[in-house]
Amino acid sequence: MDKRKKQIRSFEVAELANISRSTVSRALSGDPRISDDTRARVEAAAATLGYQPNLIARGLKNQTTGIVGVVVTDLDNAYHAHALQLLIEKLGAKRLAPLVFVGNTAEGAENAIARLMSYQVDAVIALAAPFSSEIVAACRAGKKPLVLMNRHDGPEDVSLVYGDSLRAGAMVADHLIEQGATSFAFFAGDDTTSISADRERGFTDRIYEKGFQMVGRAASRYLHAEALRVAPGLLASGAQAIFCANDTLAFALVDATRSAEITTTPLIVGYDNSALAAWPAYSLTSVDQNLGEMTSVTVDIAQTMVTGASNKARRVIIEPFLAARRSTQGQARK
Amino acid sequence: MDKRKKQIRSFEVAELANISRSTVSRALSGDPRISDDTRARVEAAAATLGYQPNLIARGLKNQTTGIVGVVVTDLDNAYHAHALQLLIEKLGAKRLAPLVFVGNTAEGAENAIARLMSYQVDAVIALAAPFSSEIVAACRAGKKPLVLMNRHDGPEDVSLVYGDSLRAGAMVADHLIEQGATSFAFFAGDDTTSISADRERGFTDRIYEKGFQMVGRAASRYLHAEALRVAPGLLASGAQAIFCANDTLAFALVDATRSAEITTTPLIVGYDNSALAAWPAYSLTSVDQNLGEMTSVTVDIAQTMVTGASNKARRVIIEPFLAARRSTQGQARK
DNA sequence: TCCGGTTGTGCACACGTGTGAACAATGCAT
DNA sequence: ATGCATTGTTCACACGTGTGCACAACCGGA
Numbered sequence: 001m002d003k004r005k006k007q008i009r010s011f012e013v014a015e016l017a018n019i020s021r022s023t024v025s026r027a028l029s030g031d032p033r034i035s036d037d038t039r040a041r042v043e044a045a046a047a048t049l050g051y052q053p054n055l056i057a058r059g060l061k062n063q064t065t066g067i068v069g070v071v072v073t074d075l076d077n078a079y080h081a082h083a084l085q086l087l088i089e090k091l092g093a094k095r096l097a098p099l100v101f102v103g104n105t106a107e108g109a110e111n112a113i114a115r116l117m118s119y120q121v122d123a124v125i126a127l128a129a130p131f132s133s134e135i136v137a138a139c140r141a142g143k144k145p146l147v148l149m150n151r152h153d154g155p156e157d158v159s160l161v162y163g164d165s166l167r168a169g170a171m172v173a174d175h176l177i178e179q180g181a182t183s184f185a186f187f188a189g190d191d192t193t194s195i196s197a198d199r200e201r202g203f204t205d206r207i208y209e210k211g212f213q214m215v216g217r218a219a220s221r222y223l224h225a226e227a228l229r230v231a232p233g234l235l236a237s238g239a240q241a242i243f244c245a246n247d248t249l250a251f252a253l254v255d256a257t258r259s260a261e262i263t264t265t266p267l268i269v270g271y272d273n274s275a276l277a278a279w280p281a282y283s284l285t286s287v288d289q290n291l292g293e294m295t296s297v298t299v300d301i302a303q304t305m306v307t308g309a310s311n312k313a314r315r316v317i318i319e320p321f322l323a324a325r326r327s328t329q330g331q332a333r334k
Numbered sequence: 335m336d337k338r339k340k341q342i343r344s345f346e347v348a349e350l351a352n353i354s355r356s357t358v359s360r361a362l363s364g365d366p367r368i369s370d371d372t373r374a375r376v377e378a379a380a381a382t383l384g385y386q387p388n389l390i391a392r393g394l395k396n397q398t399t400g401i402v403g404v405v406v407t408d409l410d411n412a413y414h415a416h417a418l419q420l421l422i423e424k425l426g427a428k429r430l431a432p433l434v435f436v437g438n439t440a441e442g443a444e445n446a447i448a449r450l451m452s453y454q455v456d457a458v459i460a461l462a463a464p465f466s467s468e469i470v471a472a473c474r475a476g477k478k479p480l481v482l483m484n485r486h487d488g489p490e491d492v493s494l495v496y497g498d499s500l501r502a503g504a505m506v507a508d509h510l511i512e513q514g515a516t517s518f519a520f521f522a523g524d525d526t527t528s529i530s531a532d533r534e535r536g537f538t539d540r541i542y543e544k545g546f547q548m549v550g551r552a553a554s555r556y557l558h559a560e561a562l563r564v565a566p567g568l569l570a571s572g573a574q575a576i577f578c579a580n581d582t583l584a585f586a587l588v589d590a591t592r593s594a595e596i597t598t599t600p601l602i603v604g605y606d607n608s609a610l611a612a613w614p615a616y617s618l619t620s621v622d623q624n625l626g627e628m629t630s631v632t633v634d635i636a637q638t639m640v641t642g643a644s645n646k647a648r649r650v651i652i653e654p655f656l657a658a659r660r661s662t663q664g665q666a667r668k
Numbered sequence: 669t670c671c672g673g674t675t676g677t678g679c680a681c682a683c684g685t686g687t688g689a690a691c692a693a694t695g696c697a698t
Numbered sequence: 699a700t701g702c703a704t705t706g707t708t709c710a711c712a713c714g715t716g717t718g719c720a721c722a723a724c725c726g727g728a
Binding site: 353354355357367369391397 | 707712713
């Protein structure tokens, strides 16, 4: 209807303060050449009019928008959803705005990246994106800094932030050996990234190093239903302790132990320490990747690149820790 | 380093095609006044150069950015996370870009909205935002259309999309009565929105209408740990069937029945039909709000307002349905 | 009075795009 | 040959902002 009621611009502020538009800009940006009383007058005028600068126009002029593209896949996975939340919160705290795209479908991914670049984002954060090669190419073409979360391989010019999967695998092995287990198995995921493979390698290397044997292995996509079908075969291996590449797999495995008729329940360890792991229904021992620190470091890197303080790609490894719960207390679970 | 390698603009395309810049713009936007062969030439040039229009500049000129602000709270709640994922996907399918803000902290909320408006979003979608009054005020001041998801009250000029909680409550009551229950209880949430209250009213009204009695009631925030502390008191009421305002509450209630020493486990119904409800560990009967349709309608409304096809606020009620599982099969659970 | 320095402000341009209006070219009828 | 409609293209401006440069005002010293 009366949509033509104009948005208030810096011009209106200048008019009210009896001053030129450029002085308004300088006063609000803290230019030292502006006298204190005119600055006060400008600020008063801006406040009464409720002036908010148009960040689109500013972005066009300054060639920097304050927008960070975030590419994420599979938000059904609680771990990714939590990471996204932390990213959004921490970007917001640094006055960066996240433009989020979900790239599940392969065709949508290509498209999403193109649109993301069209919006002149200052940086791109990709979270567990399987199609990262296109992203890398697009960011390189557009000269945009790129941070990959949860991947440990990539070209020289992209930043990497990821958990120390090898060390985590070793930690889990030590913990299970301490609890008295002597035969072991691994429940793998189907990552296109090699995250699952690293967890497995760190685990098995330590097992062998300590003189024990791996007696079973299975793999499944990170879907509860599918993992549930695969689980009985893994349980049949008779392993006393099973390390799962992911909490979802671990929950399915626990569910399988309940429905199947087995004499002894193995010790079970998951990965991601999702909220559900702490619930009494599972009380699952799980590796915590320290997502809080991981996301903090990620946005720090992104911001550093944006402000131009440095454009050197960095790679940071985050140390995980183990949240031990009932699922690895051999005696308590008879 | 060599960051001064210029981004290719429409000017470069025009240069390559031996044509003026405005003709490039018209050719790509499908203006019928452009001859077919020049259009083909322009498209070829754009393709070889990999031209992607600068949406920031376009947004400034057209006064419409294609960006939709999404405000969400509490992404830890799997239900919200899932809704956000669907919103992002469906906005993407309509070529709208979601700028996401999390407004958990009250101080951050005010700030987030201001920045959101500064980015000249075309519309705002608020998902279960408790601080909606500020959002309404900001959108009204900025003349931006606003869609509230999962709220059934609001001013005349904002659109509302929400599930029919009263009907869902009645459906649950009918289902439990069918299963043979004769005494009932309700486990309430602490919504600032009145969603939980509606679910309760629809439920109890039907219970009374059928001549039965409510014998218990408890309330908790939507946190597993807190709900777990409250649950035993509710179980002590001896109700044969308990309807929970939320799956999280229901899961806690189920956990409580396991740890406590009770002779008969009540029938339990949750709300949201989260992924976990289908897992065998709980197999929880739950109300499905039909999030797919809800989010579709929401982005449809947003898009309609953006394209200017209509600026009349709409309110749409989504019909829920019941996913019945083992938790309400009286005989199977002895 | 003139000059040079300091301090505060305004003019005009640029960012990359879309679009109304003007204009060149062509065909057709008078 | 001239007027007129049609078709394809270009010119010039606007969107709202930041900023280099010029410039006004003022002061102190010669």
